Amino acid sequence: MNGIVISIFEQGLIYGIMALGIYISYKILDFPDLSVDGTFPLGAAVTAALMLKGINPWLCLPISAVAGCIAGAVTGILHVKLKIKDLLAGILTMTALYSVNYRIAGAPNQFLMGKSTVFTLPESMPTFITTYKYIIVIFIIAVVMKFALDWYLSTKSGFLLRSVGDNEGLVVTLAQNPGTIKIIGLAISNGLVALSGSLACQRSMQFDITSGTGTMVMGLAAVIIGITIFKKIKFMRLTTGVLFGMIIYKACITAAISSGMASSDTNLIITVLFVATLLINDFTSRKNKKKGGVINA
Amino acid sequence: MLRLSHINKSFNVGTVDEKQLFTDFNLEISKGEFVSVIGSNGSGKTTMLNIISGDIKPDGGDVFLSGDNITKMANYKRARRISRVFQNPSNGTCPTMTILENMSIADNKGKSFNLTKGLNNKRKDFYRSRLETLGMGLENRLGTLTGSLSGGQRQALALIMATLAKPDILLLDEHTAALDPKSADIVMRLTDEVVKENEITTVMITHNLRYAVEYGTRTIMMHEGNAIMDVSGNEKSEKTTNDYLKIFNEISIECGN
Numbered sequence: 001m002n003g004i005v006i007s008i009f010e011q012g013l014i015y016g017i018m019a020l021g022i023y024i025s026y027k028i029l030d031f032p033d034l035s036v037d038g039t040f041p042l043g044a045a046v047t048a049a050l051m052l053k054g055i056n057p058w059l060c061l062p063i064s065a066v067a068g069c070i071a072g073a074v075t076g077i078l079h080v081k082l083k084i085k086d087l088l089a090g091i092l093t094m095t096a097l098y099s100v101n102y103r104i105a106g107a108p109n110q111f112l113m114g115k116s117t118v119f120t121l122p123e124s125m126p127t128f129i130t131t132y133k134y135i136i137v138i139f140i141i142a143v144v145m146k147f148a149l150d151w152y153l154s155t156k157s158g159f160l161l162r163s164v165g166d167n168e169g170l171v172v173t174l175a176q177n178p179g180t181i182k183i184i185g186l187a188i189s190n191g192l193v194a195l196s197g198s199l200a201c202q203r204s205m206q207f208d209i210t211s212g213t214g215t216m217v218m219g220l221a222a223v224i225i226g227i228t229i230f231k232k233i234k235f236m237r238l239t240t241g242v243l244f245g246m247i248i249y250k251a252c253i254t255a256a257i258s259s260g261m262a263s264s265d266t267n268l269i270i271t272v273l274f275v276a277t278l279l280i281n282d283f284t285s286r287k288n289k290k291k292g293g294v295i296n297a
Numbered sequence: 298m299l300r301l302s303h304i305n306k307s308f309n310v311g312t313v314d315e316k317q318l319f320t321d322f323n324l325e326i327s328k329g330e331f332v333s334v335i336g337s338n339g340s341g342k343t344t345m346l347n348i349i350s351g352d353i354k355p356d357g358g359d360v361f362l363s364g365d366n367i368t369k370m371a372n373y374k375r376a377r378r379i380s381r382v383f384q385n386p387s388n389g390t391c392p393t394m395t396i397l398e399n400m401s402i403a404d405n406k407g408k409s410f411n412l413t414k415g416l417n418n419k420r421k422d423f424y425r426s427r428l429e430t431l432g433m434g435l436e437n438r439l440g441t442l443t444g445s446l447s448g449g450q451r452q453a454l455a456l457i458m459a460t461l462a463k464p465d466i467l468l469l470d471e472h473t474a475a476l477d478p479k480s481a482d483i484v485m486r487l488t489d490e491v492v493k494e495n496e497i498t499t500v501m502i503t504h505n506l507r508y509a510v511e512y513g514t515r516t517i518m519m520h521e522g523n524a525i526m527d528v529s530g531n532e533k534s535e536k537t538t539n540d541y542l543k544i545f546n547e548i549s550i551e552c553g554n
Contacts, residue, residue, distance in 0.1 A: 172373045173381055175377040
């Protein structure tokens with residue numbers, strides 16, 4: 001039982017970093033970005049290729065993130081400069097990334113058995129740490145990313161990012177180019193997603209080119225679960241809510257599978273869970289409106 | 298200060314709805330003028346404002362601001378020197394950000410939006426003093442999300458934000474039209490105070506003839522892409538709403554409405 005709980009937290013936090021990325025694109029920029037289905041395995045592909053070459057696993061994390069940033073910027077440029085619709089721009093990048101990921105990794109699957117990862121700790125560490133090494137490393141990375149994102153959103157540049165999804169016209173009146181800000185936002189978002197992919201690859205010791213399928217829907221579900229449940233708590237930031245959202249999401253999936261459903265049923269569970277949260281979200285906000293609560297302008 | 302020179306603009310070119318709105322339209326506005334623009338729907342008021350702000354590019358002609366030709370300059374680049382308040386109160390503020398956050402970004406206009414702290418706590422007292430002039434109590438609600446403010450409050454805040462970094466020219470696009478009469482009067486009075494206090498050159502579109510009479514230093518009436526009336530100084534101060542209405546009616550009879 002203990003093992004299952006820890007595994008839920010591990011998976012929840014690894015994919016939680018991805019959900020932070022989707023929080024930026026979907027919630028802040030109001031951009032349904034499907035390129036994440038390609039940037040998640042991109043992070044894994046880059047990591048697999050680098051690890052096979054014997055590059056330091058810690059170095060793989062930032063390099064994967066940069067690769068994700070570039071892919072996100074491509075989506076942004078397709079949308080902003082070439083005026084392609086947001087949804088289509090993401091799909092195009094995702095489609096192209098399938099080939100790119102194959103090229104980078106050299107094969108649709110790569111196994112990394114015996115390679116050292118960020119979870120490879122020195123033998124001299126106390127046994128308590130080595131026993132729980134996965135969750136400790138994942139927790140630290142996830143928390144650092146959360147605080148880094150919180151910090152960024154509180155800077156001047158972050159303020160612009162927050163206003164561009166809300167009110168593009170205001171950004172124009174501030175003498176800033178909203179297109180550039182969108183591209184930056186998508187780059188950061190996909191950087192986080194690729195970082196999450198890199199971490200997932202290092203945890204599972206393998207790269208699978210299809211691992212990105214459903215990333216967008218999974219992340220979106222976590223964002224909506226997290227925000228719906230935790231928005232009432234004043235002192236907690238929404239980014240924390242998003243991480244918890246993914247943990248809850250992973251717990252639901254685990255519960256469904258352990259109650260006898262096959263792992264191939266997960267996509268169906270995801271969809272049902274997703275629709276359920278949307279309905280709950282809709283219901284609670286309608287109740288708020290009736291009470292004359294905050295208008296969601 | 299601002300000069301529109303030989304402006305041509307057509308809409309829906311190549312369709313049955315093709316309409317030539319501006320043909321060789323010229324307008325000059327001097328520094329410090331407060332121009333009210335009135336006219337019926339489709340007369341070209343808003344198009345003129347959009348040509349000044351760069352949201353619409355003219356088919357021909359040039360736009361000059363303080364002697365610089367800005368015709369080809371993108372709207373967001375012009376915004377460094379041109380501020381604007383829109384008709385819709387939600388267009389001027391960011392609803393998911395607090396009053397203090399909104400004031401901070403407006404205050405940073407023209408400077409770099411870098412990785413330093415977004416909130417400008419040092420200027421809090423200054424923001425409070427600016428908000429105090431509104432008399433709406435917003436100075437005590439810096440932590441409130443602007444999305445939860447009323448339309449009148451938002452529009453007043455938008456006005457303060459638009460003039461925080463003093464612009465060369467302020468464009469007001471029917472900025473009181475979406476407000477109830479009382480709020481509209483308050484926002485209009487504030488507009489006059491802010492404009493006078495900071496000596497901002499202003500172009501205001503309004504459907505309220507009373508405002509055109511009571512406020513501003515010059516009134517222009519637009520009709521089918523032409524300025525059919527342009528009064529300032531004594532000539533303007535002698536005009537009443539009835540004079541404006543009379544001209545309106547004359548135009549309408551000509552059109553057969």
